[in-house]
Amino acid sequence: MSLKMSCGADGPKGASIGEHHPFAGRFNEVVHFAFLEVSRLHAPNPGGVPKTVVASGNKSKRSEVKDKSTCIFARMIELQSITKSYTTGSQSLQVLKGVDMQVSAGELVAIMGSSGSGKSTLLNILGLLDAYDGGQYRLDGKNMAGLSERRAAELRREMLGFVFQSFNLIPFKSAAENVALPLYYQKVPRKERARRSHALLERVGLLEWADHLPSQMSGGQKQRVAIARALAASPRVILADEPTGALDSATSEDVMSLLKELNGEGMTMVVVTHEAEIAAACGRTIRLRDGLVESQGHV
């Protein structure tokens, strides 16, 4: 199966029209969802691992995919005038000064910007890891204003997968246990957790490393475990903070192609990066400058 052909994120290189074309986003999504439906019907699914991650065997999610195939402009992430400031002592620093951005379902979007432009803050707000001060954030159409800690945890558990620059694997847990951790919080039974974590490790090519501790793995392997972990709970969106920041270029490519592969299967992805090559590999780039969106390509 040709992933490139399916992936709207591939932009000019694939079977899509150029990024700067006024209908680019729309066209890409049509192609993308058409492919999704086909791949879901025909793709073999060895080991019970959801090849199409969005359609992960969860009934409600499967029906959502169907809904989206009819509503091709589904906004997964929508920010309007988001502001955020931090107070250190008596000094207040406004990091985000009114960010507007949208990410459609199935998109692979890069967020770029110089150091201090607010991209990590933005990602944390997107990931419900941090609260915003003003504006509106809609995730999958739902308003995220005034979420309780418990509800935020629930949404993180069900909707979001995280990939961090420094992997953030739990050092005393094996690769399989790390991958299974989100499932633990979803109260998936132990045996099922083990089965799914092993399947996900196989998916990222690390099945034989299942029982190894993070300290016994290379950076690239750790990041693949982290990606498998992000996928474990069958999220709708993966948020990656400098996912290749701690990796050499060959490994970076490896990790990016894995992320792209997942995106090709329909996963919405937001990647914060300062590396142009990484951004280039994404379908669209949102540039931040001094807490504002400088450009966000065509939505």
Next chain:
Amino acid sequence: MFDRDAWLEVAHNVLAHPLRTTLTGVSVALGIFILVVMQGLGYGLQHGVEGQFADDAVNSIWVEGGRTQIAYRGNQSNRPVRLTNADLPGIASQADTIPAFSRRIRLWGAEIVWENPQGQNKGGGYRVRGVDPAHIELERSVLLSGRYINERDVLDLRKVAVVGPNIVQDLFGKTDPVGAFIRINAVLFQVVGTFEDPGSRWENRVAYIPFSTAQQLYRTEGWVDQILYSTGNMETEATVAQSGRMLSWLKDVKAVHPDDSRGIRVDNNNEEYAMYASIFEGIRLFIWGIGLMTLLAGAVGVANILAIGVKERTKEIGVRKALGATNSSIVSLVVMESTVLMLVSGSLGLMLAVGLLSVVAPMANHEYFQNPQVDHRIALFALGVLVLTGLASGLGPALRAVAIRPVEALRDE
């Protein structure tokens, strides 16, 4: 509600940090171990002292004559001072109330012989005491069979005897001595009872006979070797005042110099017991103090280790939150971890201490140290203190850790 998964996660986390777990566990186990062992030793000392006073009633006053050291009122020093029957009314008037009273005559080496049915003589040297009926309470003897000396025996100068277990064993073996006739220094007495005395082995080599009989046989001058009386429920201070009054009066009557400490002896068991009791109470308090300090040190150590442990895990906690953990699930995880650790290691310390004391107890048979034992209430109290400390010291840092937003916990330093 038992959540197997949560407990497995707890067990995994505890076992995944062997050094931290060992350090915490050793602090807890040591705290409990030292406290329980110290308490056990304290009890050993207490039992030792109580054993010392098991011989005689602790609320008794013992009066006896001695020899003067100071010449006084025309009398030379080194004069023996004798109590006599004539002193009794005066002594009684000095004591406010006398719930129990006995005179006593002591024979240190009397020959006691029993002729058994086969015509064989069995005998040996024993102590003989002439006493009044109340003596059984004042000496804290325990009647084993038959009866003790009674009023009638004293009034009628009967030749009856109550014998101790050593005499029974030496002379009679398995034969019941009650009703048998024995010779005490060649005078025939009938055995009317047997007793034992928990005080010391010497007290079990004694035969008691009526005071009047003994006086007639051995103190023809009308002398009384000792006078014992009980002070009932009187407070120690009151008994001290009373025995002081008694001593002054006796010294005056017997012409003993007020500063002469050997002429007349008035021993107040109340006072001695109170003194020993206060000394050993002090020792026990001291042991308690050391035990509590050890426990406190252990608790502080545990609190430190747990606090550092949680601090170290700030990032892990951030990751768990990013993966969907709620604050309460994280707090309960940390609290369950510390509780399990405390309980397991505390119980180990407790078992070790109990084991040690049960090994030591049979060997400990010193005069002032007997039968050390574990006070289970103290052991459970100590365990409770440590578990609560563990909870508190785990809870604080855990609450602080979850209060940190995951974004800060996950930030790369």
